[in-house]
Amino acid sequence: EQIEKQFALSARPFIMHGNSVLDHVITELYQVPENIRLEYLRVKVLELLVTLKTVDPTLVGIERPYFYKSQVEKVRAILAFMMKEPERHFTMEELSEKFNISTSSLKQCFKGVYGTAIYTYMRNYRMDMAASLLTQTDEPITVIAGKVGYTNTSKFSEAFKKVKGKTPLEYRKIEI
Template identity: 40%
Template sequence: MENVCLSEELIKSQVLCAPETKVVIHGEDCSVYKIENETGEGVITRYPVFPGIEILYNDIHMTNGVSHNEAPRPNVVEINHCRVGRFECEFSRGGSIYLGEGDLAVNVMTNITNQTWFPLSHYHGITIAVDIPVAESILKQLSEVMGKGLDFDLSAIRDRLCAKNSCFVMRATDSIQHIFSELYRVPQDLKDGYFKIKVIELFLFLNSPELVNKREERQYFSRKQIDKIKEIRQYLIDNVAQHITLNELSQQFNFPLTSMKLCFKEVYGSTINGYMQAYRVQMAAKFLRETTDCVTEIALKVGYQNSSKFAELFKQFMGQPPSEYRKSFVQ
């Protein structure tokens, strides 16, 4: 019963959860939680690993996350890995961090989350929650059995990576990919033992003193700037058939050009032009699947006067010309 209570406390500390989260399944070996609001929904599946350690699989299809009113918890750390999509976390003390595909973040729960967003409207990733005093007790027992090499200090890892109450962010590397990629395809009958092995492997990785030198330092953008970038993105989408230059955007939204470009890339993980190219292709693909409009008409609808240039771009993104793409959806 004590371990169940511990897990409930840990799940409430996650940046993707809130007290109002609905419990879909509550089991000893697996629990499923659902978040839902006007922008979509998310499902989080939780597995206990060791006492004080649990893994959560996050499958989010929404834009706005949840607000948080968490009490500071210096002994709880969460480790987040982004597999697909993008995740934005705003802290109560100010500032935001963004995780893109393959990125890793380590945060101590005295660095309180104020709000979360998902700029691309989808996010798939893993959270590993650690209650340090409880986890260290079981890990100490393991090190006594298995010998030297597993005697890492979780408190020291927290203090080194999250110094001055900061969030440690490390951009995608082969090492991170190796550790987490296997966690996304664990056979169901091997989960219990495999989770334990992978968590220990992750702690060994985080225990490296050299890791702190790989911290990603990002330029700070205010909430006002970030909100304005989201307005710019919405404006571009609402006027997707028009050709709007970056200089025009800068002037219209009173946002210095260089800062606007940097802030957009931080929020959405892409340049403005690159983001809109991908958006236009996805919108065109939807028209090809769901309407009988000719390719030239669709090109105009998504902002391309030259249908040949549009077809070339479409093939670059989708792997085939618009006409062939449409045929593949005709019964």
């Protein structure tokens, strides 16, 4: 009840960003040792509640986005559609038209649901896919670049390094 009042949860749901302590506690909820699962989760939920009580909602960036269920469903369908063809770069206009959603709603809803812009999400997805191909296959980097939508290998290497911190060649040597 205290936490509900503190964050005015009855008004509308919200997203709270930028609290490393909360991020840490929540991350640990996913790393549960099997032999003490129930006890561990109880302790972590209590830790989460205590941590929430110490957070001043006026000092953290609290966003209160609201999206219609139909918008969220469309955004999820758009992501699934794009993931089927990672080599293809879709424009916002193409996606908006195909899924009957305005470009501004698409951008806002996607960021609200996935926490990042649509192009950033897809770039990261493509680079994760490329990283997997680099370590699990012997395919040339130019072929991998093409599979994730890059016709120019140097542009691919630049994007890969920006996301992964290493060039594709360095990544392949280190990870194998």
